[in-house]
Amino acid sequence: MSKTSHATTLILLLGFYSICQSAEMSISTDPMATAAHASQEDEHSDDGEDHHDSVEKIVVQATRSGRIADDQPIRVELINREEIEEKAAMRPGNISMLLAETGGIRVQTTSPALGSANIRLQGLYGRYTQLLADGLPLYGNQAASIGLLQIPPTDLGRVEIIKGSASSLYGGSALGGVINLVSRKPGDTLKGETSLNFTSKDGQDLTTYIETPLTSSLKGSITAGVHHQAITDVDSDGWIDLPGYERYTARPRLYWQGDDGQTLYTTVGLMSERRDGGTMSGGTVSDGNPFVQTQDSERLDSGLVFTMPVFNELTLNTRASAMLQKHEHGFGLVLEEDQHESYLLESSLTGYSENTDWVIGVAYQSDQFVSETFPQFDYSYEVPGLFSQLDYELNAEITTSLSTRLEKHSEFGTQFSPRISMLYRPGDLTIRASYGRGYFAPTPFVEEIEAAGLSRLETISDISEESAQTASLDFTYTYDNIESSLTLFGSNVDNVTGLEAFASSDVGLPDRVRLVNAEGESKVRGSELMLRYYWGDIKLTASYLYLDATELTPDISQRRKIALTPKHSAGFVAMWEQHGNFRAGFEAYYTGKQRLNDNPFTDYSEPYWHLGLMGEIAIGKFSWFINLENLLNVKQTDEHPMILPNRAPSGQWTTDIWSRNDGFIVNGGVRFKFGA
Numbered sequence: 107m108s109k110t111s112h113a114t115t116l117i118l119l120l121g122f123y124s125i126c127q128s129a130e131m132s133i134s135t136d137p138m139a140t141a142a143h144a145s146q147e148d149e150h151s152d153d154g155e156d157h158h159d160s161v162e163k164i165v166v167q168a169t170r171s172g173r174i175a176d177d178q179p180i181r182v183e184l185i186n187r188e189e190i191e192e193k194a195a196m197r198p199g200n201i202s203m204l205l206a207e208t209g210g211i212r213v214q215t216t217s218p219a220l221g222s223a224n225i226r227l228q229g230l231y232g233r234y235t236q237l238l239a240d241g242l243p244l245y246g247n248q249a250a251s252i253g254l255l256q257i258p259p260t261d262l263g264r265v266e267i268i269k270g271s272a273s274s275l276y277g278g279s280a281l282g283g284v285i286n287l288v289s290r291k292p293g294d295t296l297k298g299e300t301s302l303n304f305t306s307k308d309g310q311d312l313t314t315y316i317e318t319p320l321t322s323s324l325k326g327s328i329t330a331g332v333h334h335q336a337i338t339d340v341d342s343d344g345w346i347d348l349p350g351y352e353r354y355t356a357r358p359r360l361y362w363q364g365d366d367g368q369t370l371y372t373t374v375g376l377m378s379e380r381r382d383g384g385t386m387s388g389g390t391v392s393d394g395n396p397f398v399q400t401q402d403s404e405r406l407d408s409g410l411v412f413t414m415p416v417f418n419e420l421t422l423n424t425r426a427s428a429m430l431q432k433h434e435h436g437f438g439l440v441l442e443e444d445q446h447e448s449y450l451l452e453s454s455l456t457g458y459s460e461n462t463d464w465v466i467g468v469a470y471q472s473d474q475f476v477s478e479t480f481p482q483f484d485y486s487y488e489v490p491g492l493f494s495q496l497d498y499e500l501n502a503e504i505t506t507s508l509s510t511r512l513e514k515h516s517e518f519g520t521q522f523s524p525r526i527s528m529l530y531r532p533g534d535l536t537i538r539a540s541y542g543r544g545y546f547a548p549t550p551f552v553e554e555i556e557a558a559g560l561s562r563l564e565t566i567s568d569i570s571e572e573s574a575q576t577a578s579l580d581f582t583y584t585y586d587n588i589e590s591s592l593t594l595f596g597s598n599v600d601n602v603t604g605l606e607a608f609a610s611s612d613v614g615l616p617d618r619v620r621l622v623n624a625e626g627e628s629k630v631r632g633s634e635l636m637l638r639y640y641w642g643d644i645k646l647t648a649s650y651l652y653l654d655a656t657e658l659t660p661d662i663s664q665r666r667k668i669a670l671t672p673k674h675s676a677g678f679v680a681m682w683e684q685h686g687n688f689r690a691g692f693e694a695y696y697t698g699k700q701r702l703n704d705n706p707f708t709d710y711s712e713p714y715w716h717l718g719l720m721g722e723i724a725i726g727k728f729s730w731f732i733n734l735e736n737l738l739n740v741k742q743t744d745e746h747p748m749i750l751p752n753r754a755p756s757g758q759w760t761t762d763i764w765s766r767n768d769g770f771i772v773n774g775g776v777r778f779k780f781g782a
Contacts, residue, residue, distance in 0.1 A: 234282030273523035273544025292317035297781025308336035344389025400436035674698035707746035
């Protein structure tokens, strides 16, 4: 990481300096916390005992008002610690399953060779989703590529999800929504857990989480993991279905509270991974040659969040983060080396009165990309901006929220992003309505380029920003042991960027691509339905997602379905749990027919089911778990080959992934909890 810029060094040093300062300040601080903060700490406690009758007491971070989830005009969906532990037993190495099995979210595999994926919220493109850690963009400015597969769920306390344009809250990278990964908050005693997992496909995961008080006002935690997967050709066709990798991660965190209500949170993250895919040794693609894909990744990030009361009714908030990520990609004989950097510096003032909460602030964001191999694709986006949010409680039943953001983008000029939301709560019924507008600053990294690299991409010119309008109407009703919700939503997206194939010679076939803005609007209309029933120790959850997502054909003569967007999908989960003793679960997920892009074998996919069983039993401080995934042994290669007859103009050698390609898999292991 010798190429770290001065800005990176400055912010990283700031993070380390803050850690040192917090340690020094804690020596002389009063151990008593303010009442408000103590209450919030209780609400954030993540000891695995979050049940359905207490979820609504959580104060969410993803919005800036500091309200509990039930009082938010902006709907924030929560995945609590209990659900995280369930999914961690199924996929302890990363958060993909945790998100994929949440209503309205689709984790779309973008690279059949390396397994990279992005997160689609309510049918919108994955590059529009902003992934945050404790409100900070520690993983970069979009939730795409391999990054999603490099985040273990071990230290998560909960996950907060905002669907629809959140550009007014977080800028252009949140055009489709926000997923905020909230870390576990250390308690007053030393405790932690270690998890060891093995899979039937020669995969292993070892993760450890430790939290401890350091002084009366300083607490710390650290998460570390080692992950391995052997390269696996499930169907023996010479193409690797499970990419091999070796990954190491570590993330220490410090939490400090002063005697006058100040709080400081700091973190540093490190990750190193080597990932291998493509053809097996001795395997070839359709031209008779091997095609090996590799990616070496190194990431270093740092962040801090500082809050301080000002006078009696104001709070000063400061956030800062820096991320540096280096990649070395191998696409057959082509080696691409590049570096991504992103920075955030933000300060805001928050005020409260009897009926009003408000926030006003300034922010500076930077997103940079440098390629040693293809420098014509380098970019540097500098984005200063102003933002504000006003929540006003009209009466006991109606609350409104207006958030706005004005930014000066160095490449795409002035951008104004508003969002208005309303909450109406007559009795047990809760109704929310939201409308938002936002934008996204295009980069070369649409899904096909993430998978195939830059070697066949024409130099970018005449590209406009992507923009969207999103709206939703949400109904939530709770009665006794039944929870239900219905969401109606829609989006119109302009200037969607995509690839256009062309021939580099007058007589040849298309062998290169250029990045262009699509004509007309992409339109998404849909609905989500969720029903949950609690029967003693048993929890039953059913969900359904309807999507009508269309775009104009290249000749703009008619509309067609957006590829890899199933019209119908549904899920059912039954979980029987006695906290501290055992849990057993069954899940069934249905994915409907999807239109496929440039697939020579078929124009539409087949519907498929994903079934799973899991069990966990606790004996003292040990919990033994086993999980059976994909019981029906669904594989895309049972429907058609993965390898294309001819290489795609983008450089890709495989069809898109619309199903699974890992087959039936079993994993099991042990979790050991220690301390109080």
